[in-house]
Amino acid sequence: MISATVLLSSLISYILFHIIKLIIWVRRADKMTANIPGPPSLPIIGNALSFTKMKSSEDALKLAKCIPSTDGDKPWYRIRKIWLGPKLIIHLGDPKHIDAVLASKDAVNKDRVYKYMGLVVDGMVTKNGKEWHDLRKPLNKILTKQMIESCFTTMHQKALKLCELWESVADSGKVHNLRPELANFSADNVCGKY
Numbered sequence: 001m002i003s004a005t006v007l008l009s010s011l012i013s014y015i016l017f018h019i020i021k022l023i024i025w026v027r028r029a030d031k032m033t034a035n036i037p038g039p040p041s042l043p044i045i046g047n048a049l050s051f052t053k054m055k056s057s058e059d060a061l062k063l064a065k066c067i068p069s070t071d072g073d074k075p076w077y078r079i080r081k082i083w084l085g086p087k088l089i090i091h092l093g094d095p096k097h098i099d100a101v102l103a104s105k106d107a108v109n110k111d112r113v114y115k116y117m118g119l120v121v122d123g124m125v126t127k128n129g130k131e132w133h134d135l136r137k138p139l140n141k142i143l144t145k146q147m148i149e150s151c152f153t154t155m156h157q158k159a160l161k162l163c164e165l166w167e168s169v170a171d172s173g174k175v176h177n178l179r180p181e182l183a184n185f186s187a188d189n190v191c192g193k194y
């Protein structure tokens with residue numbers, strides 16, 4: 001009987017400890033990101049209510065559009081946040097910010113979501129920790145500013161062509177498989193088939 005009480009109280013303390021830890025973290029993260037724009041969120045559930053109204057991909061697009069942009073009428077955003085429950089997600093649109101994150105030693109560990117993605121696909125995006133750190137070194141050497149700039153015109157042309165192709169089927173109402181075209185586009189860019 002005593003051991004059952006001890007077990008139960010340890011379990012409750014354990015759960016309470018984690019809840020309090022989570023609350024402290026959420027409050028701290030909320031304060032630290034107070035100046036990053038995002039839709040108003042509720043405690044605990046974050047922006048979950050916005051997602052309950054979502055029924056189709058069009059609703060998802062509407063939701064994405066209503067998230068404020070820091071650049072007024074510009075179609076792209078520089079930085080914004082969204083709370084998925086107690087999980088804070090910050091979207092970056094400014095290449096300077098993305099560069100800072102990708103080059104930072106403090107940002108080697110990726111979110112757990114990449115681990116789940118790794119169950120389906122394995123590649124550069126899903127690599128984490130030391131593996132990702134080791135992979136970044138040669139990539140940083142290869143993907144220099146000059147190298148990227150020298151390929152920019154070709155990449156831009158390929159992207160425009162792909163957009164034109166997709167635009168022609170966008171309103172047709174037909175189901176279109178993007179995968180083969182996107183695979184060719186990626187291969188062309190990476191292998192430099194010009």
Ligand SMILES: *[C@@H]1O[C@H](CO)[C@@H](O)[C@H](O)[C@H]1NC(C)=O
Nearest residue numbers: 179180181182183184185187
């Ligand atoms: C992808 O490239 C290959 C080789 O050039 C070509 O045969 C194929 O038709 C292309 N596929 C698409 C969907 O463009």
